Amino acid sequence: MTCYIIPPMDAPEETYPKPIVSVDLTIFGLTEVGLEVLLMQRGAEPFANTWALPGGFIHVGEDSDLESAARRVLYGKTGVETPYLEQLRTIGNAARDPRGWSLSIAYFALISADNVRLRQGTNATDVAWRPVDEAAALAFDHMEILRSALTRLRNKVEYSTLPVHLLPVRFTLGELQSVYERILGRRLDKSAFRKRIAEADFVVPVAGEMRRASNRPAQIYRVRKGHKTIFFNRTI
Amino acid sequence: MTCYIIPPMDAPEETYPKPIVSVDLTIFGLTEVGLEVLLMQRGAEPFANTWALPGGFIHVGEDSDLESAARRVLYGKTGVETPYLEQLRTIGNAARDPRGWSLSIAYFALISADNVRLRQGTNATDVAWRPVDEAAALAFDHMEILRSALTRLRNKVEYSTLPVHLLPVRFTLGELQSVYERILGRRLDKSAFRKRIAEADFVVPVAGEMRRASNRPAQIYRVRKGHKTIFFNRTI
């Protein structure tokens, strides 16, 4: 067991113990059901057997920075490599963890759900997708974090190209519009939608590739290389 | 000196030392010079005598949560009570502090500069306003934090009522427009500006009170009670 001593510095500061620090992730995916979040059943106290957001401690000496700690937690516990990861907020207070003053740096991730193979090579007791609106009674203050993440996601979806990260690498404009509609919970005008997407100029048609169904085939698109999330100046 | 032992939990997790955790503030104010940021000269190593953002450690057992730690740092080091405080981002890596793996939760604050009395009852070596564009060579990675704060501020100013927090409680619409213009660095159309402000409906005229000068007097306004920052759906 490690005994860690805070180095002396400003006279009165060195006498305070350090808070517990963890990194927690809200991982969103879009399945047939709709928008879902990846949850884990905790194996240890506190909150043993309760569902929680995937999370872990920082490995001082191994993790070079916060984001790589988040990526390690994500990969180590779910086998998922995430194409989109963004810092959400940091929550810290004396009450959120029965073990004492605790700090959680919350991240939110978007993944293409069909890249995920749950319960393969993970050390989690149980890992599962849950519809965002059905998650309840999570460990710690993870419900509050989840609500923050949902708010942030819905806000950004209104104004940005963020939702492409929920799709596979190849998709049609109809599928892209459907992603926006399912997250926002309302229908969008096809003509206006396509105008916005064209102006943002972040997707390119894949020459010759079409999605075939029992109707007119649709052009397949992919995200332009080096794409950074673009923000519209109007709602989508 | 305190020796703090991490409580046992998940088997492999307990062996890692905790990172250093601090709270740092970027405090903006608007003076005759323009947009300025409050800096302190550090009294102790590392980076003794170097200018830095005001900051400090969390007082586990005294601070109830992160935001109150931020308010304590702000008040204790500058004597300023801030009307607007917002969490910016959390930076953590092995290189930013020579003492080891360190974490900084950065906040950004807006204050009405005329409420500030610098160097009165503070324990800081030196405290001063510095123009945001002239700050350079700050301690740690505080320049990066300052740049993040500036980006966030300018983005929000484009789309929100945030700048009122930089003004005294009573102000004219001309003064409010001037705040927007000075932060954004461009002129705004008076007619369009007033339409946006009127639609947002967050300021109310103070009956009978006018700002007198060598021209037509201007109506004085104040912020509507209980105002939360309003976001426009177009640029200001």
Added chain:
DNA sequence: CCTACTTAGTGTGTTTTGTCAACTAAGTTC
């Protein structure tokens, strides 16, 4: 007291943008 000047505050015509719905296109199914 009259004119010039300055900033407050409003109005207006043009241009741009959003909205809605219809239309053509190109496949499948029966």
Added chain:
DNA sequence: GAACTTAGTTGACAAAACACACTAAGTAGG
């Protein structure tokens, strides 16, 4: 080959943004 479905485009009308000019109400200076 007719009916159906979704893809993709077009255009008319309404609404909002923009630029700029106008009126209002004070002070300053002769």
